[in-house]
Amino acid sequence: SQQGEEDPQALSIQEGENATMNCSYKTSINNLQWYRQNSGRGLVHLILIRSNEREKHSGRLRVTLDTSKKSSSLLITASRAADTASYFCAITGGFKTIFGAGTRLFVKA
Amino acid sequence: GAGVSQSPSNKVTEKGKDVELRCDPISGHTALYWYRQRLGQGLEFLIYFQGNSAPDKSGLPSDRFSAERTGESVSTLTIQRTQQEDSAVYLCASSLDGGSNTEAFFGQGTRLTVV
Numbered sequence: 001s002q003q004g005e006e007d008p009q010a011l012s013i014q015e016g017e018n019a020t021m022n023c024s025y026k027t028s029i030n031n032l033q034w035y036r037q038n039s040g041r042g043l044v045h046l047i048l049i050r051s052n053e054r055e056k057h058s059g060r061l062r063v064t065l066d067t068s069k070k071s072s073s074l075l076i077t078a079s080r081a082a083d084t085a086s087y088f089c090a091i092t093g094g095f096k097t098i099f100g101a102g103t104r105l106f107v108k109a
Numbered sequence: 110g111a112g113v114s115q116s117p118s119n120k121v122t123e124k125g126k127d128v129e130l131r132c133d134p135i136s137g138h139t140a141l142y143w144y145r146q147r148l149g150q151g152l153e154f155l156i157y158f159q160g161n162s163a164p165d166k167s168g169l170p171s172d173r174f175s176a177e178r179t180g181e182s183v184s185t186l187t188i189q190r191t192q193q194e195d196s197a198v199y200l201c202a203s204s205l206d207g208g209s210n211t212e213a214f215f216g217q218g219t220r221l222t223v224v
Contacts, residue, residue: 033212035215041218042217043152045212096157097142097202097204099151099152101150102151
């Protein structure tokens with residue numbers, strides 16, 4: 001399956017701590033994206049990393065991609081209670097984007 | 110429009126009835142996706158449209174599910190003879206193209222409840 005698999009499935013941290021989520025996949029990809037979902041509705045795009053990139057930053061977000069290990073990580077630094085949400089990685093290979101099962105992050109104030 | 114629009118936002122239907130869900134993608138986006146998300150679960154790929162190419166229907170769970178798209182605009186997802194297991198949020202997304210480097214924009218979904 002091309003589907004990304006996130007781990008952990010759930011993560012609970014204190015405000016101010018860093019949160020790290022991982023995504024592994026099985027096939028070759030064109031790019032990998034991370035999305036955030038609040039309240040089980042529409043997803044919001046966070047960051048896209050191309051297959052020839054190794055690291056990308058956006059504000060408090062840092063994404064790494066290791067194509068040799070077929071894995072990616074999303075780091076949220078200095079977490080806030082408002083970061084509480086589900087985070088999904090999405091794999092694009094060819095012309096289709098497939099999502100993983102997500103990591104549920106809970107940031108305690 | 111400014112974003113992906115889905116309707117209805119909520120739908121309650123009786124088991125055995127047919128339902129039709131609608132998605133209006135962002136104008137100019139050639140790629141359109143439907144996903145299903147059960148409570149507390151990840152996104153399950155259903156179907157993908159790209160321009161005038163034949164759709165990728167590989168994710169449709171049964172022949173009760175079908176989807177159409179008119180050109181590069183509106184798409185409808187139809188579920189016939191609904192079952193309680195069909196209860197979920199159905200999410201639609203569109204992207205500029207289905208290629209390498211475009212993000213998907215999501216609608217707010219249709220929450221379907223089959224009673």
